[in-house]
Amino acid sequence: MKTSDLRAPRIEGRARGAATPCRWTALAATTLRRRARALLATTAMATAFVAHAAEIVIGQVAPLTGVLSTTGQQMVLGGRVCFDWVNDHGGVNGARIVTVVADDGYDVARTEQATRALVARPEVVALFGLAGTANVARLLDDRVLADAGVALVAPYTGGEALRTPFNPWIFHVRASYAREAEHMVHQLDTLGIHRIALLYQDDGFGLSGKAGIEAALARRGQALAAAAPYQRNTGDVAQAVRTIIAAHAQAVIMVAVNKPAAAFVKAYREGGGGGQLFNVSVVDPAELVRLAGIDNARGLGISQVVPYPYGDALPVVREFQAALRRYAPGQAVNYTNFEEYLGAKVLVEALRRAGPNPTRGRVLAALESLRAFDLGGMTVSFGPRERVGSTFVEVTVIGGDGRLLK
Numbered sequence: 001m002k003t004s005d006l007r008a009p010r011i012e013g014r015a016r017g018a019a020t021p022c023r024w025t026a027l028a029a030t031t032l033r034r035r036a037r038a039l040l041a042t043t044a045m046a047t048a049f050v051a052h053a054a055e056i057v058i059g060q061v062a063p064l065t066g067v068l069s070t071t072g073q074q075m076v077l078g079g080r081v082c083f084d085w086v087n088d089h090g091g092v093n094g095a096r097i098v099t100v101v102a103d104d105g106y107d108v109a110r111t112e113q114a115t116r117a118l119v120a121r122p123e124v125v126a127l128f129g130l131a132g133t134a135n136v137a138r139l140l141d142d143r144v145l146a147d148a149g150v151a152l153v154a155p156y157t158g159g160e161a162l163r164t165p166f167n168p169w170i171f172h173v174r175a176s177y178a179r180e181a182e183h184m185v186h187q188l189d190t191l192g193i194h195r196i197a198l199l200y201q202d203d204g205f206g207l208s209g210k211a212g213i214e215a216a217l218a219r220r221g222q223a224l225a226a227a228a229p230y231q232r233n234t235g236d237v238a239q240a241v242r243t244i245i246a247a248h249a250q251a252v253i254m255v256a257v258n259k260p261a262a263a264f265v266k267a268y269r270e271g272g273g274g275g276q277l278f279n280v281s282v283v284d285p286a287e288l289v290r291l292a293g294i295d296n297a298r299g300l301g302i303s304q305v306v307p308y309p310y311g312d313a314l315p316v317v318r319e320f321q322a323a324l325r326r327y328a329p330g331q332a333v334n335y336t337n338f339e340e341y342l343g344a345k346v347l348v349e350a351l352r353r354a355g356p357n358p359t360r361g362r363v364l365a366a367l368e369s370l371r372a373f374d375l376g377g378m379t380v381s382f383g384p385r386e387r388v389g390s391t392f393v394e395v396t397v398i399g400g401d402g403r404l405l406k
Contacts, residue, residue, distance in 0.1 A: 056092060056351055056358060058083075058099045059118035060128045063106035067233055067259045068131060070287050071336055075129050075156055076101055078340030081320075081327040082348065092351045100124065104135065106233060106257075111135035112144060119148035125354075126363045127152040128347055129340050133159030134204035134232070136170070145169040151364045153350070154343020156282065156336070158305065159208040163388055171367050173343045173380055174305040175391045177205075177255065180280050181212030183393040184303055185220070188251050193276065195225045197249035199240050199264055201256055202229035209255030209280055225249045230256070235263040241271055251276040258283050262291035269296040278395075281305045284336060289402040300398045307378055307392070308406055309338035316342070316376025335404075345375050346389070 060079065063072035083097040091097065100121075102114035111130065118124050127150055130136050136155050139145050140162065145152060152170045155162065158177035162170055188196060198213055200206035210227065217223055226247035228240035237260050244252055245268065252268070252275045254261050261283050268277075269292075278301040279288075289297045310333060312318050320341050324331055331337070346367075351358055353366035370382045370389070380389030396404040 054091075054095050055098050055123075056095045056125060057121070057123040058097060058126055058128050058347070059115070059121075059124040060099055060101045061104050061111055061114045061118070061130050062101060063131050064101075064103035066105040066107070067235070068106040068257050070258060070284055071156070071282065072103075072106070072131060074284070074334060074336040075131060075340045077328055077331060078337035079129055079344040081323045081337075082341045082344035084327040085323045086348050092348060093356045095356070097348070097351070099128070106132060106135070108132070108135050108138050112138050112142060115139055115144055119144065119150050124150070125358050125360050126150060126347060126350075129154050129156060129343055131156040132205060133157045133161065133208055137161050137204050140167055140169070148360070149364075150360045151350075151367055153347045153367065154340060156340070157205065158281070159204055160211065161204055161208060166385065166387070168364070168387070170387055171346070171382060172388045173346055173390060174281070174339065175393050176212070176388070177209040177280055178212035178215065179391055179393050180303040180305065181209060181253070182216045183395065184253055184278050184301070185213060185216035187301075187395060188276070189220055193250045194220075194222055195248070195250040196222075197226040197228070197244045197247045197252045197275065198224050199228055199230065199237070199244065199252060199254040199256055199261075201232055201260070203232045205257075205282075206232075206255045209253075213253055213255075230260050230264075235259045237264040237267065240264060241267045241273070244268065244275075245271055245273050249275045251278065254279040254283075256280075256283070258287040259291065262288045262297075265292040265300065266296050277301065278303070281335065284334060285396075285398050285404050286332070286334065286402070289398065294400070294402050297398050297402070298400055301395050302398070302404070303393055303395050304335055305390070305393055306335060306339045306342055308394075308396070308404075309333050309335060310404065314377030316345075316378060319376055342375055342378065342380075346370065346373070346380060349373060 062075050087096045104110040104114050154173040160176055160178055200210045226244050228243040230237045230240050261279055281303050309317055320338055350363055350366040354362040368382055368384050372379055372381045382389055396406055399405045
């Protein structure tokens with residue numbers, strides 16, 4: 001605005017009704033005030049826009065309380081240290097990543113409620129790291145993701161129902177439970193162990209794992225010696241322990257989360273069960289050892305869907321360890337926080353490719369463009385019809401001192 005624009009109008013004469021010089025002065029002052037207010041309002045709007053544009057908002061729902069609370073806390077931690085590192089190094093295209101986290105207690109209804117609240121906020125451009133097959137499946141069944149047009153990156157689940165049939169919204173950084181089941185059954189088969197029992201959570205998570213194990217056995221002309229369920233969100237496994245001990249299984253595969261898995265291990269071993277124990281990747285071995293005791297947990301095999309995070313062979317492992325020391329001193333490395341760190345790296349690259357002021361649609365398209373993307377020793381690959389970024393699986397064992405061994 002030029003100074004000349006604010007000068008009082010020129011007085012040509014004093015016709016009837018014409019303004020006096022004093023009235024022109026008052027009019028000029030009023031004009032100045034109105035234009036100043038308009039300028040201030042415009043400046044405020046611009047400042048608000050710049051502040052908004054300088055942030056990229058991500059939504060996360062995690063089980064911070066309940067039977068999966070230790071896992072949920074580590075999920076959030078793994079993503080946070082990645083985002084903190086990125087923000088301290090200039091952000092993404094000059095914008096800081098802000099994560100809004102909600103607790104669902106591993107409850108399906110709360111997951112849907114919290115996710116709906118997040119995607120109702122237009123500034124949330126992506127979702128990150130939810131947990132639970134049944135929880136995430138509800139978001140698909142009720143079209144929460146589809147109606148919002150929002151991508152979910154790195155959910156902490158290998159459920160087949162989230163992968164087949166194809167849906168465009170979920171980008172998996174981990175292999176499926178079916179892949180984990182095949183790997184464990186193959187390993188047992190090579191050792192000549194064919195009498196296998198199953199402990200499983202009676203929901204979408206457990207049933208997905210059960211289907212994978214049954215299919216892996218069927219390919220070898222075998223069947224389960226026993227299959228014992230337990231109820232979701234409980235640690236009541238007493239009947240399952242009795243069923244599996246009675247089956248005299250050579251091995252037991254558990255599709256279970258931390259607390260019920262630990263309860264089973266403790267009761268099974270103390271009840272005389274001698275089969276080789278396995279669990280799918282979603283358990284925290286430190287939690288198993290703490291709750292079941294090292295004498296009971298020793299030798300338990302756990303399938304893993306990301307590389308070993310305790311060594312220093314891979315660049316991304318060294319990077320993660322450094323980030324954890326800096327942004328979460330005193331926190332221990334584990335598979336859960338490392339997995340979500342990898343997922344966060346995937347999301348950060350997609351945000352970068354989406355350009356300044358990313359939208360939900362741009363983020364989704366950018367995720368599809370990640371072909372053979374190297375995270376630093378682990379590669380993920382997506383595409384227009386590909387949402388499973390990795391099929392990596394290996395088995396680790398809880399050693400005599402409680403640490404995981406390859």
